[in-house]
Amino acid sequence: MLALSGNWTQGQHPARFNSVEPELARRHLAQLTTDGAALGDWDSMLMGFLLQCHDYCRAQKIVFATRNMPHGIEQLLAVATAVAARPADAQQTKSWLAFLSPGTLVRDLWGDLQESLAFTGEVTVALARLVRGKANTRFTDFRNFCYQAGPEAFAIISLTSVLVGMILAYLGAVQLKQFGAEIFVANLVVIGTLREMGVLMTAVVMAGRTGAAYAAQLGTMQTNEEIDAITTMGISPVEFLVLPRMLALIIIMPLLTIYANLLGIVGGGIVAGGMGISPIQYFQQGESALDFSHVAVGLIKAVVFATLIAVAGCRAGINSGRSSAAVGQAATNAVVTAIVYLIVADAAINILFQQLGI
């Protein structure tokens, strides 16, 4: 018999089951009766203790009984033990350092890549159906998407492009000054911005703004069973939801890139002015470096990057799980994969154009 006494309430720190268990094990009981005659106040702590006694007795095939317990305790115990505890699974707990294992890394990347390829395939099929006029694409929201991706992004694009133009100019000026060739800062800024920095910075900002927004929108629709509803209506979610978003981004990105290029060149001019190059000199020199091919390279990249951002964002959203945590995960996933794609694609395009001599 186990006699319980005193107050079992918060702050009293009565005995824990662990400290009683060795004693129980030593005695090889056939029956364990807990006696509550001397009990004072009690709360859930006592119930926790009794439940452990009950489970221990069941595991050891000991008869468990209670005596002189307040009425409430017996009732609560009956409720708590009505459904048998689920046998403990060998739960796979992930180690904190699991992400370092090369196996997991490769598997994750490979899984992402496979998913993306499959998704790109679906998008291509949907595009083909759209061209043939067979797709169920909802263009009602198209203007909204364009507005969200374009005009609403002006402020942040202005800031980043001017600053990146200035950074490019500083970087070049310091080096070129050593050769007395400061005036060529204009060439550096114009070519660097048009071919590379203008479009890349715009793409990074859009990945964070629009790519993540797409993932969150579609992820929430997944949670809300809207995507199920679309599917069972016989509509392809890719045609209905992904295409308008993707086309909006593909139309807006080149326009934003042109805007970013202009501001980047102006930003470079500000720095050049500070180094004693007059704006007229700067723009004349810049114009001499200006070539249509540089502009075209930037715009081609803009279209490619827009596609990649939309694919990364929409894929993450459509394949999202159905919980708030999963939607957050989808948004993160969208931005991370988009940026990886951007950098890889940028490198590939640069190598290609280098080889082609453009």
Next chain:
Amino acid sequence: MNADTPTPYIEIRDVTMAYGSNVIQRDLNFTIHQGDIFVIMGGSGCGKSTLLKHMLGLIPPGSGDILYEGTSFFQSSAAEQGAMRQGWGITYQSGGLFSAMTLAENITLPLELYTSYTPAEITDIVAYKLALVGLAGYQSYYPSEISGGMQKRAALARAIALDPKILFFDEPSAGLDPISSRLLDELIVQIKESMGATVVMVTHELPSIFAIATNSVYLDNITRTMIAYGNPADLRDHSPQPVVRQFLTRSAAASIEDQP
């Protein structure tokens, strides 16, 4: 089963449901007849909603097949699946209304896709469907602007937009007060009777089950298979399975663990 067994309308054949290696239900075999109000019931977490997702073709089952009028859904081509789905109306547990569209646009969408009505005719039909579920005049509201009960009814209005042959409901009255829940039940019966549809419903609301169901299947959490099939009132009084009787009489399970 009845002696005058009608032709099987929907047939669940040897279906096993599993998430990865974790089997939820196995060996499910039952048929749903035309005109039935069929209830899939069982305790929480027994896989009712997952079974419905299998029936809707959203997730292929671990194994087994689901046949509609003798045709397997999962072995049909995408075009045939689309054709089958045109005959279905579905309301989802969380409504599944398109949150970016107004109620009118939600109902207009299937009509635009699959019918040849003119826009003016569609406007009239939308008004009629909304009136059927007691939401006349709510055309321009967004789902987030109306209450949960109204969302359920709006979802029903969208589900019946195309006068479907089969109506699927996932927990239609969950989260509704008893009166709204009863009104929704009556609405389902009226719509079903007037359109001659078959209803498949996932629920564990006993009043709904007894009020409207004509046939049912009980999925058991512990043995992980179906342990009862038949009219719910019969099952309540005559089922050999104590768990089923307890479920249907809402009696506290004295000792669930003692079940075989």
